[in-house]
Amino acid sequence: MTRQELKGLSLNELGELLRRQTTDITVIQNELLQQSIALIDEEIAQLPETGFTKEELFRAGYMGLLNAVHNIELARDQEFEYYARNLIKGELRQHVRSSVNVPLLPQWLEDLNRQLSTTVARLFRERNHLPTVEELAVVLNIAEAGITEILKARRPVGYIALDRKLRDADPQPVIDYDKIISKEPTPFPVQQRIRIAMALEQLADIQQLLAQNLFPYPETEEKTNRS
16 A cells, blocks of 8 residues: 555554555554654643653653554554553553652562462461451561561552652651561571571672663663652
8 A cells, every 4th residue: 555545544444454464564554653643642641740851751652652553463452542542651651650769679578578468368268357467477477567567568558659749749668677577486587588688689789780781771861850
């Protein structure tokens, strides 16, 4: 098909054509990309005031659109416009939330939270009631105060709002690691395991720093507004 013929098609028609076409794929992709650019502006307009420039958000949204056009098979039965908007929204949200400086939780703390979730599910099945913190403390052999500190590290507690003003009110839990101790004496208490895990993570940080130097950011990369 000629570019003029392609221009007469809607986004969803172009998307369907791209699914079925075996030739001139690049031509269709480029036309679909050009005609879909407006979707990015429309999705940005739906966001609250994020504190990021429109240009920066546009670049993030473009990555979602680029993904949609060049991976049309992943849309399955969805119409192209719906599929593309979802990927654009996803990139915009991911860009804001990944660009805001928040303290990273240690892996061992996430592992304890998974253990906590698994224990809640198991005790519910076995006892047919939701366990209390006291019951969890006995089963996990972690002091009640320690269970409370572990709960602070649940991801939804540290949820990052898209709206810059709302981010100022985002929870910023401070976790007292010294309270995460074994409830009863044991040959290998949780506090000792935590110290070992922290030492291993320090080594992992050094390894990650070395790995990042293999794929550095371009020097022209703009610093984002992370206020």
